[in-house]
Structure formats: C-alpha cells, structure tokens
Amino acid sequence: MSPLFCTFILLYFFIVCESTWVKDLNLPRQLLEYHISSNKNLRDRCSEDPTCKINLNASKCFGFEDDCINENSLGFRSKFTSCDNNLNPKVAEKFYEQGDFGYLESRLVKHSICSSDDSSKSSLSCSDHLTHCIGSNIYFDFSNLKIKSSTRYRQDVIQPGQVEGNCENFDRKLLDNNLNVKGYLMSWADELQHFKSNLDFKMDKEHCDVIFEKPTVVMKLDAAVNLYHHFCDFVNLYASLHINQTFNQDIDIILWDTHPGGYNDHYYGITWKAFSRNEPFELKEFGKSLEFLNYEITENILSDQKRVCFKNVMMPLLARQRSGLFYNSPLVYGCSGSTLLKTFSQFILHRLRLGIKPQKAELEKVRIVILSRSTAYRRILNIKELLKSLGHLPNVTTRVVDYNERIPFLRQLNTTSQTDIFIGMHGAGLTHLLFLPDWAAIFEIISLGLKRKLLLYSSYSDIYFSKLQIHLIRSDEEGKHPQSGEKHLKFANYHVDPIEFREQVKSMVDHVRAHPKFINSRRAQRRKQAEMEAEKQKKEL
Incomplete structure (x- = not known):
C-alpha cells in the first residue's frame, strides 16, 4: 500500500471521526446551525474542531434565550412570520409570545426546588406551576399504582413518601407556591407535590429496584388514536428539548400511562423515532424482567412494588396546559407563521428520514x-x-x-x-x-x-x-x-x-x-438541471 494512499485513509478517518458529533445531532441544516450557535458548550466545541463547518461568525439564537437579541433570532432572520399591513407592533409581539419561540420564555426552568453541589446527590428545577421540570438522582415509588386495577389519567399515583431525592438544599415553600395548577395534562404538580429530601437516599440497589442510567423523558400523554391530540404531545416535547438545549437521541422515554392495557400507540407511535433511537417504555412493562434493559437489576417485580430511580430526568411541557402550545392556544389575529412550529415540522420530517x-x-x-x-x-x-x-x-x-x-x-x-x-x-x-x-x-x-x-x-x-x-x-x-x-x-x-x-x-x-417560494423552488431545479446537462455535455466532449 502506497504512503500516499495510507495518508488518504488516515485523513479520511480523521475527518469522519472528528465530525461525528455534528452528524450525531441529526438535525436539519438550519436547526443544526442555530442549535450549535446558541448553545455555548457546542459553540465552543465547534470553534475548536477544524472539521465543524458551522459558520460561527454571525450570532444566531432561537429567540427565547436570555442573551438573545431580536436581530439574531431565527424568527427575525427567516421572515417566516407575516402580519397584516399597518398592524400594531404589539399584536406581532403577542403572537410571538403565544405561538412562537417567545412562548418558551414563560416556560423556562427557573425554580431550584432541590439542589446539591455534590453530583452524586439530587437536584430538581421547574418552571412556573411545574409545567416543565428537570431532575437528577431522584426516584418515584409506584406502590400505589396497582396497575392491574388501575384506570387512565390518574392523578393519585404518587403519594407522600413516594418521590424523593437527597438534597443539600430543599425549598419546600417554593414547591408549595407552584402547586396551584393541577391537572393530568396541565402540569407535574400531582406527581411532585409530595417531593421531599431524604438524606439517606442513594442511587444504589438498596434504594432502587430500577435505575435509568440514560437521560430519560417521562411523558404523560393525550389520546393515541387522535392525530391532533397526540401531536400536542410531540409539539410540546419538541419545545421542551429547546428549553433543555439538547437533541440527544440516545435517551429513554417512559410513557406514563396508568391504564392496565397500556398506551397502545399503534397509529402514530413511529413518531417517537424522531426523539429517541430507543423504544419507549410503559409503566406496565416494569412488571417484566428487566434483563433486556442492559441494567443490573433483573428481578421480576411488579411495577406496583418498584422504586424507579433516574440519574437524569426531564418532565416536559404537557399537551393541555392553560394558554398552551398547539392546544388551548389563544393566538391573536393578524399574524401567521410560527417559526417554532415550522422547525418542528422540519425536525420530524428530517428525523423520520422524509426531509433529508x-x-x-x-x-x-x-x-x-x-x-x-x-x-x-x-x-x-x-x-x-x-x-x-x-x-x-x-x-x-x-x-x-x-x-x-x-x-x-x-x-x-x-x-x-x-x-x-x-x-x-x-x-x-x-x-x-x-x-x-x-x-x-x-x-x-x-x-x-x-x-x-x-x-x-x-x-x-x-x-x-x-x-x-x-x-x-x-x-x-x-x-x-x-x-x-x-x-x-x-x-x-x-x-x-x-x-x-x-x-x-x-x-x-x-x-x-x-x-414566491414555489417559483424559487422551480427556478432552483431548472438551474440544477441545466448544470447537470452542461456537465454531461462537457464529459461527452
């Protein structure tokens, strides 16, 4: 093998390996650029990686971030939103707050209910009214689930002493002040109202029957048989990924469905593949042997008896919030075109390999x-x-x-x-x-x-x-x-x-x-056809 060929192989291997992290994000081009540019960790990583081809010279952000100025936002740059002529600018602002990335500003995680400097201990942070929460090293005890006799949309599954973490700092008053909005598909108040700190709790076999090692999304869900209602789930999960600033596909998803027959997501369940490369779990499945999870715990214990622990967990925005996103949306008249929903569409089509x-x-x-x-x-x-x-x-x-x-x-x-x-x-x-x-x-x-x-x-x-x-x-x-x-x-x-x-x-x-976009699409295709024809004729000569 010639030295030149060996050099080529090494160079190719280097480029492929170094660019893998960008490819692994698996996002449509525009969303990829804005995600990397607006995420400090990814931006720094890209700037240090010579194979990262994202242009970092122009500041880009989605619009809801604390340090984002309007001129750099996706909505401002894309001009996707259009409003009636002579419309009061405040109406456009209201539309942005109600149905676009501005909606996420009111759902940002800002309440630190449980915190710890020690990474082996616990944390729990939530938005107002517990509509969206993230936690680490916490557990739920499902002793009260009784799945065989359970019903759907239960709000009483988690009782006192059944949701805990080991917190160095625990703000009970802050938790209580955000319990005023309850409802199965409105908030996580029913599941977290009894959260408390237990200084003896550890993430080990003694305290956990099941440990989810991967980042985990816990989902309470709307109707699986109705396309609109189920996509209220998916739209709000997508919005939550933006808030959490992560689009990692190597995650676990738990469908928090309290019906003994499970969620039965036959019609539109393929959409989960846009969010995770792993199959979702259901509460009823905790009654099976867990050897297939590749976790150490393999006992066949009923879900009613399981203490389920999460190293990192997200409880996303839910489908039927008050003044919600895509459901109960009080959109003002006069504007149309949500950049948030447009990127959602691109995200779904791309991840399902329909929008490559x-x-x-x-x-x-x-x-x-x-x-x-x-x-x-x-x-x-x-x-x-x-x-x-x-x-x-x-x-x-x-x-x-x-x-x-x-x-x-x-x-x-x-x-x-x-x-x-x-x-x-x-x-x-x-x-x-x-x-x-x-x-x-x-x-x-x-x-x-x-x-x-x-x-x-x-x-x-x-x-x-x-x-x-x-x-x-x-x-x-x-x-x-x-x-x-x-x-x-x-x-x-x-x-x-x-x-x-x-x-x-x-x-x-x-x-x-x-x-205009139809005309431009046709023009682009004609140009491409002309270029291909010219290249073909050039080769024939």
Whole structure:
C-alpha cells in the first residue's frame, strides 16, 4: 500500500471521526446551525474542531434565550412570520409570545426546588406551576399504582413518601407556591407535590429496584388514536428539548400511562423515532424482567412494588396546559407563521428520514391530493364527479388518498409533504397541514364547526386556506351524534357542487403558482438541471 494512499485513509478517518458529533445531532441544516450557535458548550466545541463547518461568525439564537437579541433570532432572520399591513407592533409581539419561540420564555426552568453541589446527590428545577421540570438522582415509588386495577389519567399515583431525592438544599415553600395548577395534562404538580429530601437516599440497589442510567423523558400523554391530540404531545416535547438545549437521541422515554392495557400507540407511535433511537417504555412493562434493559437489576417485580430511580430526568411541557402550545392556544389575529412550529415540522420530517432533501415543487405540475374517507361520516359522496370536473385543468396531477389505519403514518407524511393543494373534510387530519410545503394551500370543503381550529392551524403554518359556501354543499341526512343524538355537521356525508368546486381549485392552483417560494423552488431545479446537462455535455466532449 502506497504512503500516499495510507495518508488518504488516515485523513479520511480523521475527518469522519472528528465530525461525528455534528452528524450525531441529526438535525436539519438550519436547526443544526442555530442549535450549535446558541448553545455555548457546542459553540465552543465547534470553534475548536477544524472539521465543524458551522459558520460561527454571525450570532444566531432561537429567540427565547436570555442573551438573545431580536436581530439574531431565527424568527427575525427567516421572515417566516407575516402580519397584516399597518398592524400594531404589539399584536406581532403577542403572537410571538403565544405561538412562537417567545412562548418558551414563560416556560423556562427557573425554580431550584432541590439542589446539591455534590453530583452524586439530587437536584430538581421547574418552571412556573411545574409545567416543565428537570431532575437528577431522584426516584418515584409506584406502590400505589396497582396497575392491574388501575384506570387512565390518574392523578393519585404518587403519594407522600413516594418521590424523593437527597438534597443539600430543599425549598419546600417554593414547591408549595407552584402547586396551584393541577391537572393530568396541565402540569407535574400531582406527581411532585409530595417531593421531599431524604438524606439517606442513594442511587444504589438498596434504594432502587430500577435505575435509568440514560437521560430519560417521562411523558404523560393525550389520546393515541387522535392525530391532533397526540401531536400536542410531540409539539410540546419538541419545545421542551429547546428549553433543555439538547437533541440527544440516545435517551429513554417512559410513557406514563396508568391504564392496565397500556398506551397502545399503534397509529402514530413511529413518531417517537424522531426523539429517541430507543423504544419507549410503559409503566406496565416494569412488571417484566428487566434483563433486556442492559441494567443490573433483573428481578421480576411488579411495577406496583418498584422504586424507579433516574440519574437524569426531564418532565416536559404537557399537551393541555392553560394558554398552551398547539392546544388551548389563544393566538391573536393578524399574524401567521410560527417559526417554532415550522422547525418542528422540519425536525420530524428530517428525523423520520422524509426531509433529508428539501421539499421541492414539481417542474411542470401542481400536485393536488383529495382526502377521501372510509369512515361512516364526512365522506364526499360524489368524488368521481369532482375528479371529472378537474380533468380539464392544465398542468395539475390529482390523487385521491384515504389516510386510514391501513396506511402507515410515514407514508401519509410522505404524501402530505409532497402536496401543493390538500382537499378534504378534515378533523384531526388538519394536523397534516403542518407538513405541507410553504407554498401549499388547503381546501376545507366544509369547516364542520371547526372554524376556530382551522384558523389556528392556518395561523401556525401560514398556509392559505379556502372553503365552500354552505349552500354549495348538501347532505341527504341530518347529522346526529350516533350515541347522544346531538345534531352536528360532522356526523353526515356530503355532495359537493362540482362547478364551484372546480372554480375554487382553479383559484388555489393560481395561488400556488404565484407563490414566491414555489417559483424559487422551480427556478432552483431548472438551474440544477441545466448544470447537470452542461456537465454531461462537457464529459461527452
């Protein structure tokens, strides 16, 4: 082997090894740059690493950090948020505080309830009202769980003496002052209200039946079967990662579900892979042998009897907080486009390997997707007639999809992320709006009493939306709840006026084609094609 080749091998090995930590962050490019630039430890590491290609000359931050000035924030630089002309600047500020990175400022961890100078002892710090907490070397005793006879959404699992740490400094009054907001999906007050310091506690086999060595996220969860409610979990977990300034994928996740049947996350559970490369655990699984955990404790003890210890634990923002994020969101009118939700979308698509390449417009066609339903209600009864009405629209492709349980969620996301116009009678499926390209439009055939939610999604995503006038839609039945008999539009099926439908779609096609980002995407692809063709001709010569 020649010395030159050996040198090449060594150089290649050096570069790959030295750049591994950046690759391991596994973040889309823009998020990667801002994360490294705004995190002092990562910034210092990058500046000392010649293979780190992140530009550190320009200060970058997300906006919620204490030392971040507005001109350096992602929202200011990206210009993703847009507001009505002549809007009072205070309205824009309010939108930022309610639905963007500014929201995180009010959720920062600032209350040190338990602290220690000795790293072998415990710590517990929380935001106001215990909406988000981080701790080290603490434990929960699940003696009161009684999983076989338990029910879902219990708030009484942890009793006095069942959550402790060894604190050099413990502020009981500070803890009590932040217990005023309770609720299963609102805060961690029910689980931490009995926290106390135990000077005899140690992280060892004598005091712990299970020890989680890796950083661990404990999640109380909304409904697994509903896309919108489950994504309230994921959006708030993503926001918590920003607060905690870590996107490490080698973490454990515990699904704090108190039902004996477990959480049953069959539909959208693949999304956890965006947050951890390890499979989540459930409380009911503590009843199994723990040998597969690669921990030393392998006794088959029921979860009811287990003291579960955490070396590092995060209790993230929950799905249904007061004035929450993505749920109970009191967004002001006049602005749209949340940079926080946009980076969430990019993060999910990237980590699930659907966004490795940027979203691109088709060179010639506008892509239309009509959401059909195999459910009992909200079906378009004359969908073939509607498809026929679109047949003469030039340079469009039209697909009919049914996002039912037989279609894997990854395939659904892949379809959505490559759609320019999304049409249907949505409910929780409006969550797909988060993953449409920036230039996309959504056609909600009938709002079905979800006008507020539709406006909320549109405000978060800055997506253009339209709907038909109610007189252009008819149903052969009176919509009634199948159990209660209460009247509601969503419990019916509908015929849609094909002429007006075509005109609305034509208007949306024009909107998409005129969108600056759609135009820029096409230009970029044409340039790339021209460069490839020129390179090909050059080689042929």
